[in-house]
Amino acid sequence: MTGLSPTQTTGSGEQAPPISRESVTIPPTKAVLPWFKRPAFDRFLQVAAGPVLVIFIWYAAGALGLLNTRLIPPPGATFATTWIALTQGTMVYDLTQTLGRVLWSFAIAAGIGVPIGIVIGANERLYRGAEFLIDFCRSTPATAMFPLFMLVFGLGDEGKVALAAFSALLIIVFNVAYGVLNARKTRILAARSMGAGRIRIFAEVIFLETLPQTFVGLRAGVSLSLVVIVVAEMFIGGMDGMGHRIMDDQMSYNLKDMYGSLILSGALGYCLNYAFLLIERYFVHWAGR
Amino acid sequence: MSDPGTRISDQQSLRRGKIEIRGLTKQFGDSDVYRDFNLDLQEGEFVSIFGPNGCGKSTFINLISGIIPIDFGTVLYDGKTIAQTRLSYVFQNYREALFPWMRAISNIQYPLKILGLDKKTQSLRVEALLAEFNIKIDLNRYPYELSGGQQQMVSILRALITDPEVLFLDEPFSALDYEMTLFMRERLQHVFLKRRNTMILVSHDLEEAVQLANRVLMLTRRPTRIADTVPVDVPWPRDAKSLTSPEFVAIKSRCLEVFSREVARHDSAGAASGSG
Structure with missing residues (x-):
């Protein structure tokens, strides 16, 4: 034992030579x-x-x-119009308005939904009790609730954001609760056998254990809130946002701008999803391994 | 020496008590797994537990390690309760037992964090442990980046870091290939010979059960009793060569005899009672 002390190294130190050789040859x-x-x-x-x-x-x-090129203008003209709208027009403003509302509603949904999901999932009786209610609300079309939310939150941004947050909230709660309920028992047992208390097991094991499933919920939530925000912009009073722009273009027969807006709305959704994938890959690097 | 790991185990080796299991009773649903089960074990021994499938081998160590609660009965380690004793547990499924969000080194250190030791003491203890066993694994990797054998080695190190009085191992090598299993058996003997803490190993592999143990505990089907206790007086360390020595083969056949008798007895007596 004493003889070993001077050469104490961590495993990483002993592995260093092969790694450096690799980085030279490749x-x-x-x-x-x-x-x-x-x-x-x-x-x-x-x-x-x-x-x-x-x-x-x-x-x-x-x-x-x-x-019929009057209904479907050629790609070149469409892209040219979109470019002008982006660089000189109000397209960027509309995009950022929509993005802002989506992020707001998502932040509210995640902030409330993740804790609620954890609490519900941690208690099987509570989960069974809430399961039907959450499933029912989730199955109710969000658009059917427009009038209710208009009544309660008014025609401004609050109504749109509240409705999108509500829709995303349900998906997030459901996924988080499901993840907590189905957390692998072995890791919890392992932590318990080391003497970890309930709160520590919750914060340092169950929470991380459910993170992959939580991210499934978050990604679905952000996609759904984009859908709800765009639809809300179309039909609930307001003067900006991609939904409003698309509706306006259609009524004024400004079809090149409409197609451009559609493509950019799609790009917005894609980028949101992709950004979440990147965040997920960084924070939940162990998922599926 | 300022080496916390060694100092503690030196103190440990000075006194050896008994593990006393009295009136252990556990039911799953309507069926008794253990009914008024009594057993004495000597601390500092390596005990293997072997028996027919479904006889409750894993349940046994889950009960006496406190992982699942006991219905009735007492388990005392040198007069101390389960809660008062430093116990560690190595699970069969290392994939589900290690924390994949932590690097291997943090996995090993985690039990010390739970004990509330300060950061400096934590890393000193880890360094001492790694030096003691001359580990050649890149511990800055995540568990899923390591091989199965390396992952289980990390699990064992994680279990050893608290310097447990008793180390429970639930079929720890059953997910590894034979070559790796042989290697890990040697590593585990090395740990035992160095630390001399009590080891209680559940195995479904008779060769492994005999190779690693001072004593093989043969269990019956449910409700579980002890069919036989077989001492293994083969010199340590027992490498692949000792597996073929005459005395080793003799002990193995005696175990196999007991095992076959138990399986046969229950097949004729309890054929109507369904699975074991």
């Missing part, structure tokens, strides 16, 4: 490949192939006279 083999043969470029080609094909068909169908 870069040269990578640098040999020209850019168009690298895996990253290949992946980019695969991802880009679908959209390029769709735009080409859109263009070709218009050029061949298969489409």
